[in-house]
Amino acid sequence: MPLTTTSSMLAAAQKNGYAVAAFNCENMEMIQAIIAAGEEMNAPLILQTTLSTIRYASAELFAANVLTVAKKTKIPVALHLDHGNSHELVQDALQAGYTSIMIDGSHFPLEENIAFTKKAVELCIKSKIPVEGELGRVGGKEDDTESVDSGYTDPDEAVRFVKETGVSSLAVGVGTVHGIYTKKPVLNHELISILRNKVSVPLVLHGSSGLEDAVVQDCIARGICKVNIATDLRIAYTQAVREFLRENPDCIDPKKFGAAGREAVKKFTMNCIMVCGCQGRA
Numbered sequence: 001m002p003l004t005t006t007s008s009m010l011a012a013a014q015k016n017g018y019a020v021a022a023f024n025c026e027n028m029e030m031i032q033a034i035i036a037a038g039e040e041m042n043a044p045l046i047l048q049t050t051l052s053t054i055r056y057a058s059a060e061l062f063a064a065n066v067l068t069v070a071k072k073t074k075i076p077v078a079l080h081l082d083h084g085n086s087h088e089l090v091q092d093a094l095q096a097g098y099t100s101i102m103i104d105g106s107h108f109p110l111e112e113n114i115a116f117t118k119k120a121v122e123l124c125i126k127s128k129i130p131v132e133g134e135l136g137r138v139g140g141k142e143d144d145t146e147s148v149d150s151g152y153t154d155p156d157e158a159v160r161f162v163k164e165t166g167v168s169s170l171a172v173g174v175g176t177v178h179g180i181y182t183k184k185p186v187l188n189h190e191l192i193s194i195l196r197n198k199v200s201v202p203l204v205l206h207g208s209s210g211l212e213d214a215v216v217q218d219c220i221a222r223g224i225c226k227v228n229i230a231t232d233l234r235i236a237y238t239q240a241v242r243e244f245l246r247e248n249p250d251c252i253d254p255k256k257f258g259a260a261g262r263e264a265v266k267k268f269t270m271n272c273i274m275v276c277g278c279q280g281r282a
Helices: 007-016 028-041 051-056 059-070 087-096 110-125 155-165 189-198 213-222 231-247 254-276
Strands: 020-024 045-049 077-084 100-103 131-135 139-142 145-147 169-172 203-205 224-229
Touching (some): 007 224, 020 254, 045 059, 059 087, 087 110, 110 155, 169 189, 189 203, 213 224, 224 254, 231 254
Parallel strands (some): 020 045, 077 100, 131 169, 169 203
Antiparallel strands (some): 139 145
16 A cells, blocks of 8 residues: 555554554665564554665665555555654655654754754645654664763653644653663653653654563553664664574575565564554554
């Protein structure tokens, strides 16, 4: 089916107490694996690309890959720009056919973040494309996104931010970090509950890779409607390729080790869908 937006997906998740899993894809094999897993689990899917991924290829190329695979399935699939850092990138993604946008102004002071995010929302209004904003900092490093510390989202600031920007969803800082955790994270679970009661739009959890399944599920029970998964997918793909090449050192066919990575990503994606509770929700 054609690509859809994230609006109805996240509204349904918010209403029914589950989360939609959002997967960062890096190549054709990962795109195929994620959509195959979603189809087998009858789950709605969000595929995402970051700035570095788009820089590696292009927004047009990734959009074409996702659309080609998605149009052969009956499950809803959205293509989301993750951590957009400029309005020019937003426009490029819209022109390429992306159906959901994140603009990340969380590194700015509140007033600047509001203005920066509001402009992105205005760019997307005519196309009826939803925009995810971020308030509070998610620490760690992932691609071009880096922060030396985490900053919790202030509930009162969140109310103002959503009202003044018009965002469709909100990524919140509750103690997670991007990339690989070097020590066990301590999440502010109660803050999620407070934000859910204060803010009307669906809440998004970044930095979920490495979290225990029970921790993610508690965050969802408290109000998280979208869970981003990136680093763990890269690990699954790369480890499978390395293992294949160790066992088959003479292999020179990228299709063969690519298939091994694809299968590993599919298995991992299916588990993430189960954790988020979005199986059977397509």
